[in-house]
Amino acid sequence: MEAKSSQDEYNQVKQDLQQLRDDLAKLTKVVSEDQKGNISSLRDEIRRESREVFNQAKQKGTETLNRAKDAGDKAVQDVEHKIEERPFLSIIIMFLVGVLVGKLLDREK
Template sequence: MATRNLDQELDTLRADLGKIRDDIASLARTLGDAATAEAKAGGARINEAAHAAKDRAQRFAESARTQGEDSIAALEERIEQNPITSILVAFGVGLVIGKLLDR
């Protein structure tokens, strides 16, 4: 009779261990799914930030290009308005650079 109780308890213990094993496997799958979802969300946030940074860089490059073109146009206009002064300034700058390079 004691052997029968012991056998029943062992069977119950085996069944409980099987349930625990199944619960642990289910928990591992759930944690894996949650980690995958979080990684995907993080990737999406990084992608959005990279896209925003690219847009800002493009706007900055366009602004710099526009300012550069405006500066060149203003310089050309000043040269056209004062051609002799421009030639003398260019000659002076060339002379100074030539002297510096001779050393």
């Protein structure tokens, strides 16, 4: 009877070990799938935040470009207005600037 009892215990231990292996395999699979889900979620979050940062940078760049364009347009209008107010003085100033640039270019040769 003792031999049968030892054999039963051996079979029970064998079954317990197999059950433990199966449980460990299931646990490993669940942890692996969970990690894949976490990585996928993290990747999606990074993409979403990257798009948001890109859109903010694009918006700020557009706003800055518009401000620079407006400032340039205002400067051109101011110059046009000054020329309209004093056309003769503007022509003389442009002539003198041309002479000065010519002299500077002659020195370099």
